[in-house]
Amino acid sequence: MRTRSPKTFALALAALLALALATPAWCAEALPAAKPAAKTASTLILTEENDFFAGTDERYTNGIKLTWISGDLKRYAEDERLPNFAVAYLKELPFVNEPGQQYNVALSLGQNMYTPSNTQTEAPQPDDRPYAGWTYFSLALHAKTPTQLDSFETSLGMVGPSALAGETQSNYHTFMGFARAEGWRHQIHDEPGLMLSWQRTLRWKRLDLGRDVAVDVLPHGRITVGNVQTHAAAGFETRLGYRLPWDFGTSLIQPGGGVSAPADPDDPRLRQDTSFGVHLFAGAEGRAVARNIFLDGNTWEHSPHVPKKPLVADLMAGVGLVLGKAKLTYTHVYRTEEYDGQRGPQMFGSVSLSVTF
Secondary structure (H helix, E strand, C coil), X not given: CCCCHHHHHXXXXXXXXXXXXXXXXXXXXXXXXXXXXXXXXXXXXXXXXEHHHHCCCCEEEEEEEEEEECCCECCCCCCCCCCHHHHHHHCCCCCXXXXXXXXXEEEEEEEEEEECCXXXXXXXXXXXXXXXXXXXXXXXXXXXXXXXXXXXXXXXXXXXXXXXXXXXXXXXXXXXXXXXXXXXXXXXXXXXXXXXXXXXXXXXXXXEEEXXXXXXXXXXXXXEEECCXXXXXXXXXEEEEECCCCCCCCCCCCCCCCCCCCCCXXXXXXXXXXXXXXXXXXXXXXXXXXXXXXXXXXXXXXXXXCXXXXXXXXXXXXEEXXXXXXXXXXXXXXXXXXXXXXXXXXXXXXXXXXXXX
């Protein structure tokens, strides 16, 4: 049975958190900001998302993203490993080299794939989600204080057969002995993709409960524009745990990711006297969607498409482990219907491993 409650939830969430994110003083009162100390540790994050964890093989069926985040920099172009084009790009970003900020540069490589519900027919399915793939490279600047993280990300890539998502899925299914998806020849056509994103995450509250147990609340807001996706989003994550990481939450495959890197010298991954921590987390995000190429189809030519829903909400919950320099999380995500004709919401799992070195 359909209900409009997810839309109401998404609107209320967006309004509430837009107010919170527009008022950084709330965060400062809860946890006074101080100039962070520079660190040399880099972080590597590998995230895999798949609906296999929910027992299905449809819709958003797989995503994989590898992200490298530099150690803390006093200035935006301090890392000598950056190519010249990256330095020129970073000079143009806002909030660069402001007093009290610390900086990280992030490089990512990823691929997402989408299929209809029935993957065993070669016939077109005009009333279901089209086949689509997206392979991309991202360059991001993170500017942070102990209570606020701004992520500016530019993603460039390709949608369509040249993204090679069909080949990736077919080869994997053949290797694992699964049935192959038969309809990839009906996928969205080739189109270069560009997305520009800004996400702000706040450490709105952190409360130490004693015996290395703490709880925190991390609201965020995001704006993404581009021919691949254009949306505005607002959400939050709350965590409770033993030796809770001093970062900005859980990394999912979405613009503005990479929030799992340590953001304070007291993070257990940067300390020499701790090797284990565990925490539980839950959160939500609402999105107002103006464009989604994976549903709307190609920008300049006719292609498979379905009418999208303008409001989408995610609910998530999971568990995280800190083992020495590594953080391992599992997130179970419940996503409301994204297009007309979709039969119920989608659930998928996200496994993320970050290693600080």
